[in-house]
Amino acid sequence: MSASLVEDVDDELWSAIGEPTRRRLLDLLLDSGPATATSLSEQLPVTRQAVAKHLAVLDRVGLVTATPSGRERHYRVDRAQLERAAAQLNSVGNTWDARLRRIKRIAEAIDKVK
Amino acid sequence: MSASLVEDVDDELWSAIGEPTRRRLLDLLLDSGPATATSLSEQLPVTRQAVAKHLAVLDRVGLVTATPSGRERHYRVDRAQLERAAAQLNSVGNTWDARLRRIKRIAEAIDKVK
DNA sequence: CGTGGCGCGCAACCAAACGTTGCAGGAGGT
């Protein structure tokens, strides 16, 4: 059991949420509900086009979905997919914690012997 | 309390662990203990130089520390800093989960009324 | 019913980051 990988994790999802601006976009969408690229860009230190590109990335990995409405495009987070992402974050975090605890126990055991 | 930021999180730490290769390096170091850039690169699909650069990044944010020993340089993970990183992952994951649950409750309430 | 404004997408461009190859130098083993 010990040897291998935390990386059952899908790298596409990770690099989607690894980007700070994209994480902030997700936060904004969670806070205020569906929104457009333009309105989101007003709440961030980047241009509308940068936001649009990030939303395209998030859309490709399924974390958000777009709904055209007149001349606007409303983006909303996809609950199921973000839940998956959150689960992966917790999984990696917990795995690291567990390993660190094991290492610590071993270190303390060695100290005792010494 | 609700409105703002998950981003007390330091972005440097996040982008350090957001990189897939760096995450794998941390996993390898956790699995097998201290190791050199060369030995790590043999277990990854990238060159020694790429690994060396990633280790330099991890070193700058304090996630690993280097110990020169003769002609080799041994890298080990820094427990305290990785613990911080793991805590941040869990924190973001949990925050998302919480918000998703709230949204779901609201959605169900609306369904009932309808 | 036209015309101005607003939101959007596309293209060109710049800078930083990830990865590569090539090369020079220093510590070890025989």
Added chain:
DNA sequence: ACCTCCTGCAACGTTTGGTTGCGCGCCACG
């Protein structure tokens, strides 16, 4: 002394986050 092996530095190519500039379509208002 020599050869080996690990390391660091430099040049280069490609992808990615960001910008500016432009043209199009949709809506609202006079």
